[in-house]
Amino acid sequence: MTCFPFLFRKNVSPVAKHDPDINEELSGIQNTRVYTYKELKIASDNFSPANKIGEGGFGSVYKGLLKNGKVAAIKVLSAESRQGVREFMTEINVISEIEHENLVKLYGCCVEGNQRILVYNYLENNSLSQTLLGSGHSNIYFDWKTRSRICIGIARGLAFLHEEVRPYIVHRDIKASNILLDKTLTPKISDFGLAKLIPSHMTHASTRVAGTIGYLAPEYAIRGQVTRKADIYSFGVLLVEIVSGRCHTNTRLPMGEQYILETAWEVFQRRELAGLVDISLNGDFDAEEACKFLKIGLLCTQDTPKLRPPMSSVVKMLTGEMDVDDSKVTKPGLISDLMDLKVREERGDADRKISSSYSTSSPSDSQGTTMSLVASSAASTTFTIKYDQSL
Numbered sequence: 505m506t507c508f509p510f511l512f513r514k515n516v517s518p519v520a521k522h523d524p525d526i527n528e529e530l531s532g533i534q535n536t537r538v539y540t541y542k543e544l545k546i547a548s549d550n551f552s553p554a555n556k557i558g559e560g561g562f563g564s565v566y567k568g569l570l571k572n573g574k575v576a577a578i579k580v581l582s583a584e585s586r587q588g589v590r591e592f593m594t595e596i597n598v599i600s601e602i603e604h605e606n607l608v609k610l611y612g613c614c615v616e617g618n619q620r621i622l623v624y625n626y627l628e629n630n631s632l633s634q635t636l637l638g639s640g641h642s643n644i645y646f647d648w649k650t651r652s653r654i655c656i657g658i659a660r661g662l663a664f665l666h667e668e669v670r671p672y673i674v675h676r677d678i679k680a681s682n683i684l685l686d687k688t689l690t691p692k693i694s695d696f697g698l699a700k701l702i703p704s705h706m707t708h709a710s711t712r713v714a715g716t717i718g719y720l721a722p723e724y725a726i727r728g729q730v731t732r733k734a735d736i737y738s739f740g741v742l743l744v745e746i747v748s749g750r751c752h753t754n755t756r757l758p759m760g761e762q763y764i765l766e767t768a769w770e771v772f773q774r775r776e777l778a779g780l781v782d783i784s785l786n787g788d789f790d791a792e793e794a795c796k797f798l799k800i801g802l803l804c805t806q807d808t809p810k811l812r813p814p815m816s817s818v819v820k821m822l823t824g825e826m827d828v829d830d831s832k833v834t835k836p837g838l839i840s841d842l843m844d845l846k847v848r849e850e851r852g853d854a855d856r857k858i859s860s861s862y863s864t865s866s867p868s869d870s871q872g873t874t875m876s877l878v879a880s881s882a883a884s885t886t887f888t889i890k891y892d893q894s895l
């Protein structure tokens with residue numbers, strides 16, 4: 505991490521003065537490069553639409569050329585988003601302290617008036633969701649070797665967060681759109697806005713549930729306990745997506761085949777896993793390895809969190825340093841089971857009610873918007889579930 509002569513907190517007094525919460529969080533941040541708004545405006549050619557490279561839940565992302573000649577991705581948070589500000593601070597806190605080949609690199613940030621901007625190194629090949637899973641909108645061909653390398657890279661990045669960093673980090677939003685690819689197709693985990701830093705003596709932290717339907721571990725959605733096992737579940741879904749070239753949910757398929765984990769579990773039981781491997785590979789893949797990856801995906805998504813292997817073991821299994829024991833694979837926690845639960849709860853059978861709210865393009869609109877898990881399960885929608893403690 506590059507250190508600069510001035511500290512982050514010296515540059516934020518206009519915001520801190522108005523918000524004691526942010527002030528408190530800022531005091532924990534030591535070395536973060538602070539850009540002026542003017543610098544970033546110049547870098548992105550006045551945030552020109554031609555330089556806009558993406559739109560996330562909390563604002564727009566622009567490509568820009570920094571004064572030092574480096575190309576950057578400049579993420580401008582929508583100004584009025586309170587939720588976004590909290591996530592902005594989390595992102596800085598989490599990622600400014602760590603560096604790994606498979607994690608996106610934060611160059612710095614900008615806090616001026618109500619402007620909040622994050623500056624990352626620019627990754628040339630977009631995200632996995634826009635390329636591999638982007639239904640033909642990309643000209644990158646992901647052969648088997650590339651996919652295998654991507655899976656191992658993501659696993660290494662996550663193992664680093666889970667097992668090497670202290671306090672360890674639960675990412676909480678591992679999904680295809682948060683895996684960015686550099687020019688050599690090396691995967692970089694991005695978007696640490698939802699991450700939680702958890703001291704090692706704690707087994708979990710209770711929190712508002714946040715994540716993306718389709719990647720969300722059932723026990724996390726139900727009880728709101730953040731553990732590494734929830735990330736491992738999301739990684740398992742992603743692994744199956746990468747091998748199969750299919751998004752976790754496809755409502756155009758017949759019932760019973762819409763959720764990739766359901767399909768993976770079925771073909772696993774019928775010993776036909778190879779049939780799930782992406783047909784666009786035209787059979788040109790290492791079938792044994794591909795089936796092994798799918799089994800690891802199933803191991804990671806098992807309904808019982810304790811049975812999911814730690815990420816360091818996942819890395820070893822993916823690289824062949826550790827065997828995968830077929831007989832150990834148990835049924836995955838399935839989103840359809842989660843929907844059953846929701847339906848039962850709506851009927852009043854359960855003693856705890858889940859009330860959900862979700863954000864699409866405008867996070868500031870999200871509070872209080874009731875979402876039915878059933879109705880929205882097809883979309884890759886980031887959402888939050890809050891428990892009504894009074895129930």
Ligand SMILES: Nc1ncnc2c1ncn2[C@@H]1O[C@H](COP(=O)(O)OP(=O)(O)OP(=O)(O)O)[C@@H](O)[C@H]1O
Pocket residue numbers: 557558559560561562563564565577579608624625626627628630631634681682684694695886
């Ligand atoms: N470092 C980067 N290099 C290149 N492109 C990037 C970079 N960061 C983000 N992008 C582009 O901007 C898009 C939006 O990113 P962002 O992280 O804001 O949202 P998201 O992860 O797609 O969605 P959400 O915020 O809902 O999780 C990404 O999909 C990607 O195309």
